Amino acid sequence: MGRAPCCDKDGLKKGPWTPEEDQKLIDYIQKHGQGSWRTLPKKAGLARCGKSCRLRWTNYLRPDIKRGRFSFEEEEAIIQLHSLLGNKWSAIAARLPGRTDNEIKNYWNTHIRKRLLSMGIDPVTHTHRLDLLDLSALLTSSLCNPTSSQFDLSGLLGLEPLVNSELLMMAQNLLSAQCQNPNILGQGLPEQQHPTPQFQEQLASFQTQQLQHLSQRLPTCTPSNDPFPDEARLMQPNVGQLHTSADFNPWQDIIMQANLSQNDFVPATSVNYESLDPSFTQLIADISDVCGTSSQGYSLTSVFSTPASSPTPLNSSSTHLNSSTEDERESYCSNLLKYQIPDLLDVSNCM
DNA sequence: AACGCTACCAACCGCATTAGC
DNA sequence: TGCTAATGCGGTTGGTAGCGT
Numbered sequence: 001m002g003r004a005p006c007c008d009k010d011g012l013k014k015g016p017w018t019p020e021e022d023q024k025l026i027d028y029i030q031k032h033g034q035g036s037w038r039t040l041p042k043k044a045g046l047a048r049c050g051k052s053c054r055l056r057w058t059n060y061l062r063p064d065i066k067r068g069r070f071s072f073e074e075e076e077a078i079i080q081l082h083s084l085l086g087n088k089w090s091a092i093a094a095r096l097p098g099r100t101d102n103e104i105k106n107y108w109n110t111h112i113r114k115r116l117l118s119m120g121i122d123p124v125t126h127t128h129r130l131d132l133l134d135l136s137a138l139l140t141s142s143l144c145n146p147t148s149s150q151f152d153l154s155g156l157l158g159l160e161p162l163v164n165s166e167l168l169m170m171a172q173n174l175l176s177a178q179c180q181n182p183n184i185l186g187q188g189l190p191e192q193q194h195p196t197p198q199f200q201e202q203l204a205s206f207q208t209q210q211l212q213h214l215s216q217r218l219p220t221c222t223p224s225n226d227p228f229p230d231e232a233r234l235m236q237p238n239v240g241q242l243h244t245s246a247d248f249n250p251w252q253d254i255i256m257q258a259n260l261s262q263n264d265f266v267p268a269t270s271v272n273y274e275s276l277d278p279s280f281t282q283l284i285a286d287i288s289d290v291c292g293t294s295s296q297g298y299s300l301t302s303v304f305s306t307p308a309s310s311p312t313p314l315n316s317s318s319t320h321l322n323s324s325t326e327d328e329r330e331s332y333c334s335n336l337l338k339y340q341i342p343d344l345l346d347v348s349n350c351m
Numbered sequence: 352a353a354c355g356c357t358a359c360c361a362a363c364c365g366c367a368t369t370a371g372c
Numbered sequence: 373t374g375c376t377a378a379t380g381c382g383g384t385t386g387g388t389a390g391c392g393t
Contacts, residue, residue: 014362014363015361015363015386015387016387017362035378035379037378037379038377038378050378050379051363051364051378051379052363054379054380055361055362055363056361056362058380059361059362060361060362087383088381089381090380090381090382101381101382102360102361102362102382103360103361105382105383106359106360106361107359107360109359110358110359110360111358
């Protein structure tokens, strides 16, 4: 069943490429350009299948590929885009110049995914998963190593640029309560590195209270009613951090490329869609594709016809896509398309 | 030194989509 | 319109380097 592997023919090499093979491929493409991958290997003197040549070129040899570690901004963008597009690596790569879909996919699976899990965030849905979080270790570590009254929770959470806001607030609540009333944790902070059993027990008790408090404020798994409860307020620390850390917002590029301002959206009928940058409209299309909005009655037009003064407070975090069912996902996407795009454009006022 | 484990990432596989006839 | 080849894409595999024991 299925198509036979393209490299099954005798004599075709598989596995890692040698520098000589790379050079042959580079030389050929520089002379003749890329394309016609099936005939390329023979013409270039390579004992490889065309598919292998194409992958080698697009994922490694292309001159515009950026090598090296991902920057903070790139990582932020990946998380943001992944929350919107899912595993559409090529769509994500299209918005990260110099990075390939393969590279982004690998980086996601080996770095970001694990980090999100350690933060208690489901990397698939970008929702908070307290069962994934080793909260006890996190807080115990912090409480045993207080360096000042201003705890660096960003660092505590793994130097994450995109802090799980709920976790941040919960931890801050715990720490501020502890600072205001050291007795809340019994004997206060133990000086030794290893907390006493009594301390751990009291910490666990306090954690339970915090978790109960948190569970009441967290979005439930039925976001169709209100997928973004009070999140504008909750996300303020995140937004501030993003802006101050590197003055970076991945949407800004899109907005700048589209040469848009909020005024472009009010009134809606004045929007000249043809003037929009293709990358911007493609993003909308990708999101629509992911959300299946074409069948839901939403379109590019409906997005742009939404008043900029969104009635629903939204955040720019990638960690709030709470859509474990189709209905929930549709609801999220509907709100995203109706409100978040215009809201995102508000950052143009800060530029 | 040898072994096992883990992380990383290039490369492969196979299905989906597009293009050309 | 249907077929086939070409290309795109996402999931997975396997080699290897680094580290700890």
